[in-house]
Amino acid sequence: MKYAVVIEKAEGNYSAYVPDLPGCVATGGTVAEVEAEIREAIAFHLEGMREDGVPIPEPTSKVEYIELAA
Numbered sequence: 001m002k003y004a005v006v007i008e009k010a011e012g013n014y015s016a017y018v019p020d021l022p023g024c025v026a027t028g029g030t031v032a033e034v035e036a037e038i039r040e041a042i043a044f045h046l047e048g049m050r051e052d053g054v055p056i057p058e059p060t061s062k063v064e065y066i067e068l069a070a
Contacts, residue, residue: 004061005038007031019061021045 007016014031016038018024024045028034049056 001056001059003042003059004063005035005042006063007034007038016041018042018045020057020059 003018003020005016005018007014010027013027013029014034015025015027016034017026018038018041021042024038024041026034026037026041028037046056
């Protein structure tokens with residue numbers, strides 16, 4: 001499965017969340033760090049859902065960049 005991840009610059013670090021997995025979040029000092037952390041967070045989140053017998057949601061969020069004329 002391939003989930004959309006939103007990475008945002010915060011004060012002093014980066015944060016990431018997965019729109020299709022509420023509560024699945026991570027932080028890191030760099031973009032590379034937060035990407036690694038959110039990858040682990042997704043795996044942990046899905047493992048917990050499986051253990052709890054909760055259905056795993058299909059990825060439905062889509063990410064697009066919209067270019068605007070300057």
